[in-house]
Amino acid sequence: QSVLTQPPSVSGAPGLRVTISCTGSSSNIGAGYDVHWYQHLPGAAPKLLIYRNNNRPSGVPDRFSGSKSGTSASLAITGLRAEDEADYYCQSYDRRLSGSIFGGGTKLTVL
Amino acid sequence: EVQLVESGGGLVKPGGSLRLSCEASEFSFSSYGMDWVRQAPGKGLEWVSGISASSSFINYADSVKGRFTISRDNAKLYLQMTSLRAEDTAEYYCARVVLLTVGGYYMDVWGKGTTVTVSS
Numbered sequence: 001q002s003v004l005t006q007p008p009s010v011s012g013a014p015g016l017r018v019t020i021s022c023t024g025s026s027s028n029i030g031a032g033y034d035v036h037w038y039q040h041l042p043g044a045a046p047k048l049l050i051y052r053n054n055n056r057p058s059g060v061p062d063r064f065s066g067s068k069s070g071t072s073a074s075l076a077i078t079g080l081r082a083e084d085e086a087d088y089y090c091q092s093y094d095r096r097l098s099g100s101i102f103g104g105g106t107k108l109t110v111l
Numbered sequence: 112e113v114q115l116v117e118s119g120g121g122l123v124k125p126g127g128s129l130r131l132s133c134e135a136s137e138f139s140f141s142s143y144g145m146d147w148v149r150q151a152p153g154k155g156l157e158w159v160s161g162i163s164a165s166s167s168f169i170n171y172a173d174s175v176k177g178r179f180t181i182s183r184d185n186a187k188l189y190l191q192m193t194s195l196r197a198e199d200t201a202e203y204y205c206a207r208v209v210l211l212t213v214g215g216y217y218m219d220v221w222g223k224g225t226t227v228t229v230s231s
Contacts, residue, residue, distance in 0.1 A: 002155065036217035038156070045221040046148075046156065046204065052211070057219065089156050093215030099170050100146065100216070105155035 003028065004090050004103035011109040017078045020106045022090030023071060028101060030071035033093040037066055037075045040087045040105075049088070050075060077108070085110045113137045113220050115205050120225030127195050131225060133188040133205030138220075144168075144208035145188045146218060147181060149201035149227075157201075160190065161208065175199075195229045202226055 012018040037050040050066035090103040119131040147159040160181040206218035
């Protein structure tokens with residue numbers, strides 16, 4: 001069981017918007033640690049999608065956005081495209097574990 | 112191109128050992144902390160171990176503590192794995208760490224992974 005909780009799956013039609021939640025606790029997100037998001041396609045290296053809650057690395061489309069509030073964070077994807085179909089993971093730091101933590105991952109299906 | 116390439120994976124019997132390597136290119140490897148992250152079949156990403164740029168700070172997930180050892184030299188990152196178990200079967204990724212002054216960090220460059228299978 002992951003320290004950060006994500007829904008196992010989300011889906012949406014092309015062009016629409018989906019959000020993926022990431023819920024933590026007072027020892028990680030609630031303690032003020034930033035949340036980061038990764039996109040993982042089968043057989044590929046995980047890719048940094050959002051860092052420090054709401055920042056996009058160069059090359060990541062502005063269709064992807066992140067937010068954080070309290071002990072939770074969320075990733076929003078607008079204008080869904082077929083190539084967005086992937087697994088998405090949130091990541092933060094836990095001061096009790098003194099290490100990095102991941103959410104369980106969310107599989108996005110573009111209908 | 113900034114790149115990380117893992118190697119050393121393979122099939123090993125329970126109780127056996129394996130040493131993974133991760134070679135960096137096109138960036139100042141000695142300036143960055145590095146992590147190992149794994150993904151078991153059908154499961155999500157799991158942080159395994161991390162090492163600071165100077166090797167002065169090292170930590171491990173409870174699931175591997177006492178069995179795995181992370182290390183680095185000027186050009187490569189390593190993960191020495193001993194007393195391997197079936198549950199260590201996974202794709203192992205190395206990742207470059209970007210430290211945050213406010214605490215915590217993220218991983219901005221990842222390798223494509225190397226496969227470790229523990230089975231008799």
